[in-house]
Amino acid sequence: MKSSLSLAAAPILTYLLHLIAREAGIHALATRGWATASYVEADTRQWGTSDELRALAKRGLVRQLDVRPPGGTRSVFIYRITQKGADRVAATAGIAPAVVTPPFAGRETRVYLRDGVVAAISGLRDAAGETHIRPREWVLGETGWCSAREISRAWEKAAKESGAAEFYFVTDDMQWLVRNGFAEHQVVNAVHVYRLTPAGAALQALEWNEPRG
Structure with missing residues (x-):
């Protein structure tokens, strides 16, 4: 049986799932629902989201995409919940899982700029x-x-x-x-x-x- 989500992960994944449901967030790879760690942190009002999002990406619960400008030396990541992440949210809440359309498999040419x-x-x-x-x-x-x-x-x-x-x-x-x-x-x-x-x-x-x- 899958373990329930941690207190830190649950609001992050729920927030990202809501972005997709409301067709909101950053539009990348022909899909909406992406967000930077700073957006997630501001809207969920919890600290340390960058570390938590990276951990969720390693577990396959969110997808991580580097959208740094050309020539940039530091990664600039945006995140989007995966179907696996949506399934975990549903299992924790005891509801039917939402369907998450996978992003386009190509390369994103646009970049994140403040x-x-x-x-x-x-x-x-x-x-x-x-x-x-x-x-x-x-x-x-x-x-x-x-x-x-x-x-x-x-x-x-x-x-x-x-x-x-x-x-x-x-x-x-x-x-x-x-x-x-x-x-x-x-x-x-x-x-x-x-x-x-x-x-x-x-x-x-x-x-x-x-x-x-």
């Missing part, structure tokens, strides 16, 4: 395409260069006009892009300006989906 980095990339893409932001010509004969202030002002104006939420990023988000080869940086007349590199322009971030219903 919200501020996603916002910084979005701003630099806007500047390069001059869709919402029309930056001044910071570097003679070159396009795509933009200051963080120009992005913030444009988004603030757009938010006031449309009532939509503003995007936010901090200096470290821009610097992260530069450090990892996803953006260029120059100082022009004491102003820091940035431009996406081809690698940065090609980055596609995984997205979190709120629960339906």
